[in-house]
Amino acid sequence: MEGIVMIDTRCGLRCEGCSFKESNDCKGCIASNGNPFHGECSVAKCCQEKEQVHCGECKGFPCNLLIEYSNDPVHGDNPKGARIEQCKQWGISE
Numbered sequence: 001m002e003g004i005v006m007i008d009t010r011c012g013l014r015c016e017g018c019s020f021k022e023s024n025d026c027k028g029c030i031a032s033n034g035n036p037f038h039g040e041c042s043v044a045k046c047c048q049e050k051e052q053v054h055c056g057e058c059k060g061f062p063c064n065l066l067i068e069y070s071n072d073p074v075h076g077d078n079p080k081g082a083r084i085e086q087c088k089q090w091g092i093s094e
Helices: 019-023 042-049 064-070 082-093
Strands: none
Touching (some): 042 064, 064 082
16 A cells, blocks of 8 residues: 555544544544534535545635634644645645
C-alpha cells in the first residue's frame, strides 16, 4: 500500500489517533456523510455539495469557512494551519 494516500476527512483533519473517534463511535465525516460525532459538519457538507473529496480540490481553497473552522478552539489545528497544509498535500498527491 506504499504510495497510497488515505483521505479520511473533507477538511484535512487526520482521524488516525483521534481520541473522539473510538470514545464517541465516530465514523468520520466521509463515512458518515458529513455527520461525524458532533453532528452535521458545515465544511463536509460544502465539499459534498460541490462533489469534492476534500477542501483542497476547491477553486476557492482555502475559503473563509475552512479558515474559521480550523481556527475554532474546539476544532482547532495543532499546529495552527495543519489541516490546510494537509489539504494542500492531498491536492498535490492526486
